[in-house]
Amino acid sequence: xxxxxxxxxxxxxxxxxxxxxxxxxxxxxxxxxxxxxxxxxxxxxxxxxxxxxxxxxxxxxxxxxxxxxxxxxxxxxxxxxxxxxxxxxxxxxxxxxxxxxxxxxxxxxxxxxxxxxxxxxxxxxxxxxxxxxxxxxxxxxxxxxxxxxxxxxxxxxxxxxxxxxxxxxxxxxxxxxxxxxxxxxxxxxxxxxxxxxxxxxxxxxxxxxxxxxxxxxxxxxxxxxxxxxxxxxxxxxxxxxxxxxxxxxxxxxxxxxxxxxxxxxxxxxxxxxxxxxxxxxxxxxxxxxxxxxxxxxxxxxxxxxxx
Amino acid sequence: xxxxxxxxxxxxxxxxxxxxxxxxxxxxxxxxxxxxxxxxxxxxxxxxxxxxxxxxxxxxxxxxxxxxxxxxxxxxxxxxxxxxxxxxxxxxxxxxxxxxxxxxxxxxxxxxxxxxxxxxxxxxxxxxxxxxxxxxxxxxxxxxxxxxxxxxxxxxxxxxxxxxxxxxxxxxxxxxxxxxxxxxxxxxxxxxxxxxxxxxxxxxxxxxxxxxxxxxxxxxxxxxxxxxxxxxxxxxxxxxxxxxxxxxxxxxxxxxxxxxxxxxxxxxxxxxxxxxxxxxxxxxxxxxxxxxxxxxxxxxxxxxxxxxxxxxxxxxxxxxxxxxxxxxxxxxxxxxxxxxxxxxxxxxxxxxxxxxxxxxxxxxxxxxxxxxxxxxxxxxxxxxxxxxxxxxxxxxxxxxxxxxxxxxxxxxxxxxxxxxxxxxxxxxxxxxxxxxxxxxxxxxxxxxxxxxxxxxxxxxxxxxxxxxxxxxxxxxxxxxxxxxxxxxxxxxxxxxxxxxxxxxxxxxxxxxxxxxxxxxxxxxxxxxxxxxxxxxxxxxxxxxxxxxxxxxxxxxxxxxxxxxxxxxxxxxxxxxxxxxxxxxxxxxxxxxxxxxxxxxxxxxxxxxxxxxxxxxxxxxxxxxxxx
Numbered sequence: 051x052x053x054x055x056x057x058x059x060x061x062x063x064x065x066x067x068x069x070x071x072x073x074x075x076x077x078x079x080x081x082x083x084x085x086x087x088x089x090x091x092x093x094x095x096x097x098x099x100x101x102x103x104x105x106x107x108x109x110x111x112x113x114x115x116x117x118x119x120x121x122x123x124x125x126x127x128x129x130x131x132x133x134x135x136x137x138x139x140x141x142x143x144x145x146x147x148x149x150x151x152x153x154x155x156x157x158x159x160x161x162x163x164x165x166x167x168x169x170x171x172x173x174x175x176x177x178x179x180x181x182x183x184x185x186x187x188x189x190x191x192x193x194x195x196x197x198x199x200x201x202x203x204x205x206x207x208x209x210x211x212x213x214x215x216x217x218x219x220x221x222x223x224x225x226x227x228x229x230x231x232x233x234x235x236x237x238x239x240x241x242x243x244x245x246x247x248x249x250x251x252x253x254x255x256x257x258x259x260x261x262x263x264x265x266x267x268x269x270x271x272x273x274x275x276x277x278x279x280x281x282x283x284x285x286x287x288x289x290x291x292x293x294x295x296x297x298x299x300x301x302x303x304x305x306x307x308x309x310x311x312x313x314x315x316x317x318x319x320x321x322x323x324x325x326x327x328x329x330x331x332x333x334x335x336x337x338x339x340x341x342x343x344x345x346x347x348x349x350x351x352x353x354x355x356x357x
Numbered sequence: 358x359x360x361x362x363x364x365x366x367x368x369x370x371x372x373x374x375x376x377x378x379x380x381x382x383x384x385x386x387x388x389x390x391x392x393x394x395x396x397x398x399x400x401x402x403x404x405x406x407x408x409x410x411x412x413x414x415x416x417x418x419x420x421x422x423x424x425x426x427x428x429x430x431x432x433x434x435x436x437x438x439x440x441x442x443x444x445x446x447x448x449x450x451x452x453x454x455x456x457x458x459x460x461x462x463x464x465x466x467x468x469x470x471x472x473x474x475x476x477x478x479x480x481x482x483x484x485x486x487x488x489x490x491x492x493x494x495x496x497x498x499x500x501x502x503x504x505x506x507x508x509x510x511x512x513x514x515x516x517x518x519x520x521x522x523x524x525x526x527x528x529x530x531x532x533x534x535x536x537x538x539x540x541x542x543x544x545x546x547x548x549x550x551x552x553x554x555x556x557x558x559x560x561x562x563x564x565x566x567x568x569x570x571x572x573x574x575x576x577x578x579x580x581x582x583x584x585x586x587x588x589x590x591x592x593x594x595x596x597x598x599x600x601x602x603x604x605x606x607x608x609x610x611x612x613x614x615x616x617x618x619x620x621x622x623x624x625x626x627x628x629x630x631x632x633x634x635x636x637x638x639x640x641x642x643x644x645x646x647x648x649x650x651x652x653x654x655x656x657x658x659x660x661x662x663x664x665x666x667x668x669x670x671x672x673x674x675x676x677x678x679x680x681x682x683x684x685x686x687x688x689x690x691x692x693x694x695x696x697x698x699x700x701x702x703x704x705x706x707x708x709x710x711x712x713x714x715x716x717x718x719x720x721x722x723x724x725x726x727x728x729x730x731x732x733x734x735x736x737x738x739x740x741x742x743x744x745x746x747x748x749x750x751x752x753x754x755x756x757x758x759x760x761x762x763x764x765x766x767x768x769x770x771x772x773x774x775x776x777x778x779x780x781x782x783x784x785x786x787x788x789x790x791x792x793x794x795x796x797x798x799x800x801x802x803x804x805x806x807x808x809x810x811x812x813x814x815x816x817x818x819x820x821x822x823x824x825x826x827x828x829x830x831x832x833x834x835x836x837x838x839x840x841x842x843x844x845x846x847x848x849x850x851x852x853x854x855x856x857x858x859x860x861x862x863x864x865x866x867x868x869x870x871x872x873x874x875x876x877x878x879x880x881x882x883x884x885x886x887x888x889x890x891x892x893x894x895x896x897x898x899x900x901x902x903x904x905x906x907x908x909x910x911x912x913x914x915x916x917x918x919x920x921x922x923x924x925x926x927x928x929x930x931x932x933x934x935x936x937x938x939x940x941x942x943x944x945x946x947x948x949x950x951x952x953x954x955x956x957x958x959x960x961x962x963x964x965x966x967x968x969x970x971x972x973x974x975x976x977x978x979x980x981x982x983x984x
Contacts, residue, residue, distance in 0.1 A: 062371040063453045072651035073595065073610045080596040080664055080705075104639035105608075105651070109600035192444050199443040218441065220471040220688055222775040224610070225702050225763045229770035243372075243455055245446045 064252050068101065071240040073224060074203060075105040075187070078238050079112045081228035082185040085238075086143065086178075089115035091127045092304045094189030094241055096258045097249050099138070101240060114141035116177055116186070120169035121146060122157060122306035124282050130261045143181065147173035157308040158287065165306070167354075175211050175355050178235065185228075185236040193245045203242045209233025211355040246302075247327050254320040263301045266318040270294040277311030372453045373581050376472040376505065378496040379482030384513045388482065388551035389445075389458060392572070395558035398447040442468045451577045466499060466721060466735040467688050470775060473503040474761070477582045480509045480572075481532075485518045485548070489531045495721050501539035502684060502719075502737065502777070504757060506582065508536060509575055510546040515564065516553055522566040545575050584648055589673035590614035590622065591751070591759050593704035594666045598653050606637055606653035607662055609705065612758035613751075614670060615647035616654070621671035624662045625749035630671060631656040665706030667749040667759065675749040675759060678781035683753075684719070685712070686737050689766065689773035693732035699773065701744065703762040709745040710764060716740055741782060753777035800880030804838045807978045808877045810902060811970065814889045814949060815912030816941050817927055818919035820958035821886040824912055827967035829884055835971070840876055842869060844887040857938045863894050870898035877906055882974070890946040905977075910970065911952035916941045918959045 078085050087102060089095045102111045117131060135142045147155075150168040157165040178186060192199045202218050204226045219227050230236060241249070253260060271278040272292050279286075281294045286308060288294070299312035300323075317326040379385040393399050445456045457472035459465070473479065481496050483489060500508065510532050518524045529546035536544050547556055548567055555561030556571045570578065591613040598606040616622070620633045635655040636643040646652040654668065662668070669675050687693050693712060701710035718729035719737045732738040753760030764774035801808045811828065813821040825841045832839045848855070852868055855861040866889050876883040889895050899907040919941070920928040931939035938944040949955075954973060956966045 066371045066649060069610060069649055069651040076595045076608055076651070106598065107639040107653070108604060108606075108637065109598045193446055199445055200441045215441065219772040220442075220467060220775070222471060222474040222763055222772075223758065223761045224475075225761065227702065227763060227765055227770070227772045229700075229765055231770055243444065243446065245448075247448075 060255065061251065064248060064255060067244055067248055068104070068252070070224075070243065071098075071101045072105040074226075074238060074240040075102055077204075077226055077228065078185050078187055079106060081226075082236065084181065084183050085113040085185040085187060086116040086181065086183050087111075087113055087187040088174075088189070089117045089131070089142070090189070090304075091117065091123065091131045091261060092189075093249055093253060093260050093264060094191070096134075096260050097244075097252055097256075098187070098189045098240060099134070099140070100252075100256055100258050103138075111140060113187075114143050116143045116145065116181070116183075118170060118174045118177055119144050119146045120165070120173070120306050121151060122165070122169070122285075122308060124261070124263055124280070124304065124307045126261050126263050127304060130259070134259070143177070145173060145177035145180070147176060156285070157306055158285070162309050166309075169306075171355050178211070183235060184230060185238055187238045187240060189241050190239050191241045191244050191246070191249075201239065201242070203239055204228060205237045205239065206230075207235045207237055207355070211235065213237075213353050213355075215353070247324065250320060250324050250327060254324060260320075261304060263304060264323065266298055266300040266315045266322075268296050268298050269312065271297050271299060271312055278313070279310075280307060280312055282307040370452055371581060372455055373576060373579055374455045374457065374475050374477045375576065376457045376459060376469070376476035376479045376500075377482070378459065378469060378479055378500070379511075380492070383482040383484050384551045385458075385482050388480075388511060388513065388549075388557065388572075389456065391551050391554060391557050392456075393445070393447055395554070396447050396449050396573070398445075442472050449573055449577055454576060466686065466737065469496070469499050470503050470686050473500055473505050474775065476505050478507045478509060478576070478579055479505045480511055482511045482513055483528060483532070485512050485514045485521075485524055485528065488524075488528045489535065491722050493532070494535060494723075497536055497539065498721050498724050499737075501541070502686075504754065504777070506541060507543040507579065508541050508545070509572070510544065511551075511572060512546060512548045513551050515548045515555065515561075516550040520548075520561075520563045522564070525564075525567070545569070547572055547575060584613065588614045588648075588756070589670035590616045590620070590668075591670070591675065591756060592616070592652075592654070592668045593706070593759070594662055594664055594668060595705045597663055604655070606655050607666075607668065608653045609651075609668070611646050611648050611650045611652065612704070613648055613756045615645055617645045618642075622656075622668050623671050623674050624656075624660050625667045625669060625675065625677065626747055627661065627666070628674075628677075629658075629660045629662075631658040631660045633657070665704070667704055667706075669749065675751050676781050677747045677749050678783050679744040679747045680713070680741065680782040681750070682716075682739070682741055682779045682782060683762075683776045684737060684739050684779065685732065685742075685764075685774050685776045687732040687734060687774050689771055690734050691766070691769075691773070692734070693738070693774065695731075695740075698767060700765040700767055701742075701762050702765060703748055703750060704759055706748060708748055711743050712740045713743045714741040742776070750778055750781075752780055754779075797878045797880060800878075804880050806837050806880070806882060807974075808880050808882065809906050809908055809974070809977075810873045810877055810883045810885060810898075811908050811910055812873075812889070812895065812898060813884065813886045813910045813912050814895060814952075816914065816916060816919045816946055817888055817939075818922045818924060819912040819914040820956075820963065821888075821912045823963050824910070824956060824958065824966060824970075825884040825886040827963040828970050831964075831967050831971050832882060837882055838880065839882040839884060841884045841886060842872060842876075844869075847872075847887075857944075859891075859938075862891070866891075866894035866898060870901050873898070874901050877902065888940050888946070890940045890944065892947045892950070895949070908954065908973075908977075909949055909952040911949045911955040912958055913955050914958045 087098060106112060147169055155165055155168045190198055200215060202221050205213065206219060207213060228236065270281045272281065272288065272294050278299060297314060298316060300315045300317060301310060301312050304310060315326060317323045377385055377389060443458045445458065447454050447456060457476060459468040459472040479500050481493060483493050510529065512525050512528050515525065525548040532546060533544055547569060548564055549556035549572060551557055555563055558571060558573045560571055561567065592609045592611050594607045595609040598608045616633055618633050618635055621630060622633060623630055633654055634657040636646050637653040637655060667675060695712045695715050699710050701708045715729055715732060716739045717726040718732060719739060720727055721737060729738060751759045760778045762776045763772050764776065766773045797808060813825050815821050822843055829839050829841050847869060852865050855865050866887065869885055869887055873883045873885050895909065923929060927936060927939065930936045931942040940946045954970060
């Protein structure tokens with residue numbers, strides 16, 4: 051039971067990142083009344099979940115998970131989410147923008163931009179308002195996208211959920227200013243300083259379960275707009291002349307399936323993914339359609355409330 | 358991949374936090390861009406995105422503007438400026454780094470200090486053609502104030518000075534001579550060309566005379582922020598973990614030192630002694646936790662600790678105070694207002710803070726002290742701070758984590774200041790502490806005045822009581838708080854047991870002086886009206902007060918005038934021998950030799966003379982040093 055030192059055979063880098071994240075999560079637990087942890091079912095969410103278990107051990111995590119469901123996730127993702135909720139016993143809130151659903155908003159019919167805005171960004175804000183959330187924890191990392199490099203760990207949102215990148219609170223030492231004015235909320239990013247490689251090495255070290263879609267397998271895909279889109283269910287209509295081909299692919303990033311491209315890969319274990327990443331030439335977000343609408347699109351979406 | 362083969366496991370080195378200081382003109386963006394490129398951090402799609410943007414803005418095809426990789430916000434890219442600190446990760450085969458990139462324009466001090474607060478090392482850029490300039494010195498000054506221990510001087514653009522060893526040597530010597538004033542732990546100087554790549558990742562073939570490390574080699578070799586074994590244990594309590602009645606843990610991150618089960622600790626502010634029973638983590642109990650570890654301590658004793666408390670080594674406890682001297686970096690557009698209340702966050706605790714005195718502003722270019730009545734955005738000041746309660750702390754130079762604090766505006770909730778504690782203003786006994794919260798000065802400040810004693814001395818009938826009353830009326834009208842101790846009135850009560858022998862007169866004056874001293878401590882302007890004929894007693898009273906508090910007012914009227922006035926009929930009685938030891942008749946009056954004020958009551962009316970005293974008090978208050 052007792053170990054000599056926290057570093058025995060472990061990476062000091064991962065240990066330092068873990069400790070910083072735990073400190074951030076504990077701060078949320080201590081300083082806010084109604085926090086939630088955004089749970090997107092992906093690898094980063096998996097890591098955050100483990101960090102939260104550690105932060106509050108032997109107690110329970112003092113806030114629920116919130117999954118904003120666009121209804122367009124891969125079937126494997128829903129299965130993984132429900133399994134994790136059962137196994138860990140965490141309270142899970144699932145929120146769907148039913149108004150958007152009733153209007154039939156979807157990525158194929160309305161395009162990635164509108165779909166993401168209505169089913170993801172608007173849905174998120176609905177959920178935050180409905181549950182009167184004062185702090186929302188999310189797994190975004192600074193290495194993902196340029197505008198994220200400038201975001202604070204504790205990042206203030208106005209009463210209209212807007213982010214003002216030009217008026218951020220400076221973060222000195224580890225003294226986080228968690229104060230909120232009327233209507234204001236906080237977004238908190240415990241994985242700010244992590245990289246994609248750190249995440250996978252931590253998953254390896256901690257044996258964290260992840261959605262099988264991250265591992266290479268033969269899957270039916272079509273090539274659209276330069277991306278390999280998986281034919282995940284029968285809502286996907288094939289264009290004339292479009293025939294699914296079976297390719298050995300995996301996903302580096304998981305979102306709504308029609309908006310997330312697969313990469314050709316043989317990496318079928320966590321170790322193989324780590325090796326593959328070390329020689330990667332493209333960023334993980336290349337395969338996310340949402341990021342490429344135009345330059346700085348992520349910043350725009352973040353200002354409007356997207357994570 | 359087996360964990361043991363990871364480079365940072367083999368080398369045992371953690372993540373190094375690096376701050377870069379310099380402007381675009383020095384080639385900072387180029388250097389960072391090159392570091393990222395050559396360590397493989399820039400993915401092809403990110404490079405393509407930057408190239409697209411470069412072309413869209415009319416740049417040359419082949420020439421990707423590396424700054425575009427770094428500027429993260431749309432506004433920045435459109436305006437070609439960098440508005441905020443950016444944090445980036447990069448890694449070599451040997452080590453991982455977090456790079457804080459602070460832009461170098463008007464928000465400079467705020468951004469640089471923010472990045473410096475967590476940095477282990479700072480890279481200071483200079484242009485080889487310009488050498489050490491004002492900005493370079495400013496960098497050094499801020500780095501030293503915030504306490505970054507190690508520097509790397511990057512002498513860039515060596516290609517533009519013909520790879521000259523002499524030029525590099527002169528700049529390095531110049532820089533070291535300046536940096537040596539601050540006692541940095543280490544200074545490395547590297548000649549390089551970020552544009553061409555020499556000495557960034559690969560050694561330069563153009564500078565065979567240079568035998569030192571490349572920038573990457575130097576960064577990899579950095580020891581990081583080391584902590585000596587002697588540093589005492591500190592852990593602010595972040596949260597109490599109480600999942601059931603059988604478990605009570607104190608969760609927090611170790612701020613300094615190390616702790617093991619069995620160690621005796623003290624919990625502040627209660628200052629209770631306890632023993633560490635367990636160090637609990639999700640991965641099992643630990644035999645030791647040290648700086649940076651997120652842990653949960655279980656204490657053997659039932660100590661009432663909560664968030665905001667500080668757990669510390671039993672033998673080397675922190676200091677405790679509610680007043681201290683500090684240096685303060687101002688971060689908000691609204692200037693610092695002394696006497697205004699702010700929230701202070703120190704460790705995991707919060708207190709209400711007030712800057713009681715802004716001693717001076719520090720010019721970041723020259724480190725000169727500049728007198729100042731306010732502190733604006735990006736200015737650094739030296740000040741005294743008073744809190745609403747005592748907090749446990751260490752001087753910042755000893756322990757950053759327990760000596761640094763932020764100030765938060767109580768209304769906007771913005772982070773408006775970052776401070777570094779130098780020392781407590783109360784290092785003395787508990788007795789001193791007891792009178793801290795409200796003392797003479799704070800009482801007097803509350804009354805908008807400086808407390809003092811106006812000691813009216815003179816013959817009976819000279820007009821002492823008349824003058825004291827005239828002065829008090831004007832003080833009252835002026836909103837001041839005062840009290841008159843009149844000779845006769847005090848003799849009716851407190852001094853009813855005293856007669857007029859020399860010994861009794863001396864005791865009479867001693868009691869007057871003691872009472873006046875208490876009233877001065879209450880923040881009042883005290884007006885004593887007593888013949889007090891002997892210099893020795895008046896000197897005794899003067900010496901009981903603090904320097905400058907005792908103002909001797911000689912109410913001077915010739916004895917003939919006094920005797921003619923004889924309002925109480927005393928002179929007549931004395932002349933008839935009915936009163937013994939009457940001053941001026943059969944007892945001497947020793948004329949003051951150094952009275953602050955002399956009033957000739959036979960020559961002016963009381964209100965005119967009273968105005969002179971009011972005028973004296975005003976000029977004294979405006980010139981008096983604060984105590």
